[in-house]
Amino acid sequence: MASFATRPDIDSMPFQLIDPASLSGDPLDAEEALLARAAAGDAVAHVWEAPASLVVPRSYQRYAALADAREAFAQRGCPVWLRLSGGGLVPQGPGILNLSLAYPVHAPMGALSETVYVHLCRILADALNSLGVLTHWQAVEGSFCDGRFNLAWGPGDDARKIAGTAQYWRRVPHADKDAPLYAVLVHAVLLVDADPIEINERANAFEAMIESGRRYEEMRIVTVAQALAYECFSMPADLRERVRAELIERVKEASPPEQ
Template sequence: MPPKQYRLLDLGPSPAAGPLADEKLLDEARTGPVACLWRADQGLVVPRTYAARPGFSAAQADFASQGWPIHVRQSGGGVVPQGPGIINLSLAQPFSGRPLDHADAFYQHLCGLIAASLLFFGIEARAQAVEGSFCDGRYNLAVGQPARKIAGTAQWWRRITPTQDHPAASQEDHPTQHIGLVHALILVQCDIDQATRQANRLEAALDNPRRYRSSSAISLDQCLNPPDRADFIHQLWLRLESEILRCPAL
């Protein structure tokens, strides 16, 4: 049997797709692996744990009035920026068994896809934590020495039951139990200082002592010679599309 390929979804014109556009992939992935590329307007996105903090509603209203609306996502992690200079890449597919059995491999799969796309432009990226970066984790993508973050990742898993898709099937007949979604936020052509400043403002507004350093991240276009920067976000988008369609799903 040939390997399953990702079906690349069109979520509509960017950035109109919105900062939570990929969450619809969880339903689309019931019939097989799916992927999407998308961009969103300027703002901040936080996990549900932030929405539960005292003062969140007031901070949300304040940031929105200043052109930085705050959106709440289902996946974990921390506060991240969004904006036209950021490319989002999301993959979703069915898995059998526990999410923990697949989580690391799914992260590695996503990171490998992005790293292969960047290598086409002569940019060598690797998965690692970067101290001081917003939404830090083991499966950031980073470049250079010392390491500077160029992408952050997160996951979301939804349990499904056999009766949702095949009412007559037993658990043995239909062993798939979860849909996994893995997401990367790629800093392509953006103002890292401004993004870091806004993330720190939000942490302060919520009385969280966590702070980030702009020196811990870098916009990918800064890794290129100036003549190559102008159309880079479009060229990287096309390269990511090509890699998604070429790369078999897990």
């Protein structure tokens, strides 16, 4: 771990890739481990997949039916996990790849929130561009966990969400003038070759069970595989591994955003 007295400038530190096997399968526990590394002065990256499941922010605890719905979905083989960041429900499962970055930030709470999002989106966009999929960031109404910094494919109102993003800031306890003020965790969920119909049906079924009033549209999302097909590019047989390799390569070339 970096020493605050001797560590290099944060924005010149390369990300250290974390072995997924070293972290808990519970996303909340894994996030805590990444934040602990960031609070200690490290910049870390985690590229990972999860079995069929749903992940919701802790704000969903306001729904009275949440506990019963989580139990019902767990019995179906689809656990529902809590996460630290805000936003909405996110599906997980085969064909979905995740990228989590955590690093210390010398800035007031939220001051660099847009910079943090753009930095993550550029890593994702560069990786996808190398495969022939051109993307940009924008809101996509009707998609799960919609936000201004979705990564989207397609023009204007016809754009579809290919990745969702979220971030979480935590004050570092007992920080002094040489320590980071915050540990930041930023996360992306990338749809590689998942079944859009299945993940939307699963997400909508859970939202209906907790009576949240939310409903998502399958035509508002797109996978990397679909985007390649629409562009008439040949489909690599090892698409998931290709996407993973490109993401890892871009992460290795990156460092935290300038502060």
